[in-house]
Amino acid sequence: MSVLQRSKYISQDLTKRTGQPDMLDFDDIQHFLMSRPPARAARYEFLSFRSGVGGRAWLTGLIDKVGTAGAVGSSLLDARWVTVGFTWNGLQTLGVAEASLANFPEEFRQGMAARAGVLGTAGANHPDHWVGGLASPNLHAIVVLFARDVAERERCRGEHGRYVAQCGGVEVLSSLDLEAIPPFDYAHEHFGYRDRLSQPVIEGTGMEPTPGSGPPIKPGEFFLGYPDEEGPAAALPQPEILSRNGSYVAYLRMQEHVGAFRDFLRAHGETPEQQELIAAKLMGRWRSGAPLVLAPDKDDPKLGADSQRSNDFNYAKMDPHGYGCPLGAHIRRMNPRDTATNMNRRKMIRRGGTYGPPLPEGVPDDGIERGIAAFVGCASLVRQFEFAMNVWTNDPNFHELGNERDPIFGTQDGTFDMTIPKRPIRKKIIGLPAFTTIRGGAYFFLPGIKALRYLGSLSDGV
Ligand code: HEM
Numbered sequence: 001m002s003v004l005q006r007s008k009y010i011s012q013d014l015t016k017r018t019g020q021p022d023m024l025d026f027d028d029i030q031h032f033l034m035s036r037p038p039a040r041a042a043r044y045e046f047l048s049f050r051s052g053v054g055g056r057a058w059l060t061g062l063i064d065k066v067g068t069a070g071a072v073g074s075s076l077l078d079a080r081w082v083t084v085g086f087t088w089n090g091l092q093t094l095g096v097a098e099a100s101l102a103n104f105p106e107e108f109r110q111g112m113a114a115r116a117g118v119l120g121t122a123g124a125n126h127p128d129h130w131v132g133g134l135a136s137p138n139l140h141a142i143v144v145l146f147a148r149d150v151a152e153r154e155r156c157r158g159e160h161g162r163y164v165a166q167c168g169g170v171e172v173l174s175s176l177d178l179e180a181i182p183p184f185d186y187a188h189e190h191f192g193y194r195d196r197l198s199q200p201v202i203e204g205t206g207m208e209p210t211p212g213s214g215p216p217i218k219p220g221e222f223f224l225g226y227p228d229e230e231g232p233a234a235a236l237p238q239p240e241i242l243s244r245n246g247s248y249v250a251y252l253r254m255q256e257h258v259g260a261f262r263d264f265l266r267a268h269g270e271t272p273e274q275q276e277l278i279a280a281k282l283m284g285r286w287r288s289g290a291p292l293v294l295a296p297d298k299d300d301p302k303l304g305a306d307s308q309r310s311n312d313f314n315y316a317k318m319d320p321h322g323y324g325c326p327l328g329a330h331i332r333r334m335n336p337r338d339t340a341t342n343m344n345r346r347k348m349i350r351r352g353g354t355y356g357p358p359l360p361e362g363v364p365d366d367g368i369e370r371g372i373a374a375f376v377g378c379a380s381l382v383r384q385f386e387f388a389m390n391v392w393t394n395d396p397n398f399h400e401l402g403n404e405r406d407p408i409f410g411t412q413d414g415t416f417d418m419t420i421p422k423r424p425i426r427k428k429i430i431g432l433p434a435f436t437t438i439r440g441g442a443y444f445f446l447p448g449i450k451a452l453r454y455l456g457s458l459s460d461g462v
Contacts, residue, residue: 024204024219024226026070028245028448032083032144033222033349033377034069034205036196039081039146041153042178042353044251044373045160046442047170048138052095052460054169055140059084059094060456061167062143068449079152083144084452085249085444087111090140095458096242103237104445107382108248111137112441118386120394125411125438132174134253134440139173142251142444144375146353150179176253176373178353186305189354190256190370191279191408191435194289197310198335200347212312217347221379223247228379229344242455245448249351249375250385253439254409256372259365261435268429281420282407284329291331296324314338322421327399330408333392339399348384349377371436381443409436 024034031037049055067081086094088109092101107115113127113135121127127135143160147153164170181188187196201209203216220228224236225244237243269275276299280286286295289304293313303309316338319325325332337343356370378384391398393406396416405416412434420427447455 024069024202024223025245025448027068028450029069029223030083030247030446030448031067031069031071031081032249032351032375032446033247034202036351037081037146039148039353040180040184041147041150043145043147043153043157043175044178045143045145045175046132046134046139046173047141047143048133048136048173049090049093049140050169050171052093052458054167055090055094056169056456056458058164058167058170059141059452061163063449063452063456066449066452079148080156081146082156083142083146083446085142085144085446086455087139087141087442087444089137091445091455093140094455095460096455100238100242103243105237105380105382107386108443108445112250112443115386119389120405120411121389121438121441122411123413124434127441130438130440132176132253132440134174134251134442136173139442141170142442153177176355178355178373181354181358188287189372190258190356190358191261192287193279193283193285194287194304197285197289197304197307198331200349210307210311211309212314214344217344221345221347221384222349222377224379234379239454242447242451244451246451247377247379247446248381248385249377249444249446250381250441251373251375251444252441253355253373254371255369255437255439257365257433257435257437258359258370260433264433264435281326281329282418284325284331292325292329293319294324322419323423326418326420328401328404328407328418330406333398333406334388336392336399346384346387347378348388351375351377369439371439377446405432407432407435 062084065082066084088101088104088111113130116122116127133139145153145156147156164172181190186194188194198213201207201213201216202219202222204219209216218226218228220226220233224246225233227233265275265278269278276286280292285291286299286304288299288301289310290300291310291313293315295303314337315325315332352372352374355373356368359365359370376385393410396403396405401419403417404419405412407418410416412432414431414433416432418429418432
């Protein structure tokens with residue numbers, strides 16, 4: 001998943017591109033799924049409203065701090081970026097009418113914990129083990145703060161803490177601090193893989209997809225109220241002021257077992273080169289980011305760092321049998337490209353970052369929790385996120401593999417395998433261990449700015 005890092009982000013003045021009816025309303029849409037600010041630190045706070053009136057008071061005082069797509073990249077917001085989202089229970093507590101609440105899609109109404117059966121989050125990944133109150137019905141809202149650096153994050157943490165204490169209407173159930181992993185010149189996660197290489201480009205933002213990434217995706221795949229890949233905008237939950245310009249995000253806190261991952265590489269590769277190849281086969285890319293389809297035998301760090309080349313490949317024509325990139329590798333599952341149909345309706349926007357200290361090379365695991373805490377943004381949780389979890393991640397028979405799950409992120413318990421196609425004899429790793437554990441998750445709705453004001457203006461019993 002994407003990690004927090006200094007990088008290019010949308011710096012064009014998005015506010016200039018409004019006007020036509022189907023064009024994105026950059027002044028209303030929260031910046032979160034639209035841009036990737038140059039943040040090196042973050043804090044997520046998970047909140048519970050003590051009452052509707054308390055929640056509305058808290059929200060009303062915060063709205064002006066929430067970043068819009070139009071403001072990001074301008075001088076208005078240059079050091080910290082604030083996002084606000086609500087669970088369905090949160091919308092209910094804020095006073096949204098029952099008839100309106102019933103309009104929201106079922107999976108959002110139920111919440112992520114109740115969807116464990118669909119998502120395949122069983123065993124150690126099951127919501128019974130989640131931390132931070134994330135599986136609790138009392139989870140009502142999230143505030144996501146991305147900050148330029150740790151000092152700015154700490155300043156904002158203090159400011160929000162004082163605001164919460166003063167307004168009294170909300171309780172902080174839990175929080176998570178995130179920091180990018182050094183070296184800061186490229187984005188990567190705790191296992192050492194370069195991240196932030198692939199991301200859908202949204203039509204109407206003026207961004208150009210990199211070669212091989214396919215055409216820009218219609219905005220209705222990510223924001224409610226816009227045409228999507230199927231045609232005109234889908235029906236909006238009512239009232240429109242609440243739902244237009246909103247998005248859904250699936251939040252996941254994923255612990256990474258770095259010690260176990262390194263032990264596994266050592267157990268399956270005699271030399272450092274062989275170990276690197278095993279790591280690449282699990283992901284579908286070398287840790288440098290170079291894709292196996294283009295660099296099947298040997299790492300090519302220059303290719304990994306070159307955004308104009310690192311996505312310029314397909315599977316059906318260039319690697320049909322998986323001799324380069326195994327059929328079950330993480331990136332081949334999460335974006336099967338030309339080997340799947342309807343791909344433009346399954347795209348997801350990934351945001352988030354790494355938490356916990358990096359584990360230095362050559363030392364045993366210290367038992368400290370570290371991982372990725374990320375968001376998957378979309379217009380339909382069931383069609384985009386849940387499909388990816390149910391079919392691509394956890395269906396043992398995906399690509400007719402028979403007994404495999406995503407090697408990086410699937411629900412692994414030592415009973416699933418990983419096939420590495422190879423001529424003349426393929427290699428099969430029997431009984432893959434779990435390299436990651438889901439420590440919590442939740443579904444949030446990120447409303448537009450007008451919707452935030454609408455929510456703040458509600459009263460109990462409406
Ligand atoms: C700890 C868990 C995870 C790790 C370590 C991880 C790591 C990575 C890395 C390193 C990449 C390659 C960089 C890139 O293409 O941007 C990647 C790609 C991707 N991941 Fe994950 N990921 C994790 C979980 C997830 C989850 C939960 C989802 C969604 C449900 C997801 C969806 C994707 C997608 C869509 C891609 C891009 C594939 C492509 O377009 O080729 N990942 N991931």
